Amino acid sequence: MKNFIDRENELQFLEDQYSASSASLIVLYGRRRVGKTALMTHFIQNKRALYFLVTEESEHQNRNAFKDMVADFTGNALLKAAAVDHW
Known part of the structure; x- marks a missing residue:
């Protein structure tokens, strides 16, 4: 991995989470x-x-855009056609 100045700790944390055998959700804010x-x-x-x-955009538009992106990423046509009214 190329050096990413002053982000070694963050990159290592992300790599550890990515490599873990269990699922996790990481929220990045600042x-x-x-x-x-x-x-x-x-x-x-x-x-x-x-x-x-x-x-x-509105929450509705973001939710649908996310749903479509996940459906495309996973190749899930059922999800692509689904109506998602809540997160």
Whole structure:
């Protein structure tokens, strides 16, 4: 892995979670313009991963966009056709 300045601890944590045998959810948050997106896009390079960035659209639009992305990622036509009214 190429050096990613001052993010070695974060990258190691993400790698540990990615390699774990159990499922986990990682929420990445923080101040604007500190490199959260760069960190994640760097980390998921060459990995089977799904990256979804919530937009300023409505919750309904974000939920449907996420559903469609997951359906495409997994190849699940049933999910693609499903109506999802809640997270």
